[in-house]
Amino acid sequence: xxxxxxxxxxxxxxxxxxxxxxxGLLFSxxxxxxxxAFRTRAWDLGIFTQSFWTxxxxxxxxxxxxxxxxxxxxxxxxxxxxxxxFFVLPFYWAIPRPETLLVLQSFAIGSAAIPIxxxxxxxxxxxxxxxxxxxxxxxxxxxxxxxxx
Numbered sequence: 001x002x003x004x005x006x007x008x009x010x011x012x013x014x015x016x017x018x019x020x021x022x023x024g025l026l027f028s029x030x031x032x033x034x035x036x037a038f039r040t041r042a043w044d045l046g047i048f049t050q051s052f053w054t055x056x057x058x059x060x061x062x063x064x065x066x067x068x069x070x071x072x073x074x075x076x077x078x079x080x081x082x083x084x085x086f087f088v089l090p091f092y093w094a095i096p097r098p099e100t101l102l103v104l105q106s107f108a109i110g111s112a113a114i115p116i117x118x119x120x121x122x123x124x125x126x127x128x129x130x131x132x133x134x135x136x137x138x139x140x141x142x143x144x145x146x147x148x149x
Contacts, residue, residue, distance in 0.1 A: 027106035
């Protein structure tokens with residue numbers, strides 16, 4: 001028999017997931033607008049876009065030309081070892097645009113709210129503290145995404 005509290009907790013987790021996805025969508029829209037307004041302030045988006053494009057379409061493994069003076073091979077792994085890029089590559093291959101990387105970044109940062117909420121709730125014993133931590137994370141994430149992308 002399902003207790004009322006179990007149903008309520010299930011509903012609350014659905015709201016939490018819905019809110020988390022809404023924040024991911026909001027962050028995605030903000031970063032894409034910044035991209036369209038030529039307000040990306042770091043070279044990273046260009047480096048990742050070129051690295052993924054050369055891997056998917058030019059037959060060169062994560063090759064980029066930005067740091068050839070540091071890394072003469074041009075391979076991204078020569079500067080940064082990031083195996084997580086292998087999980088991102090299929091998404092970029094399916095939709096080869098910088099916006100794909102911005103959306104993936106937004107949802108990856110937003111998904112960090114789930115374990116932070118659970119840890120805060122477990123160690124403090126209250127949902128409210130967990131939600132406060134998630135709200136703080138959302139504010140910091142928005143600032144990070146909006147200022148440093």
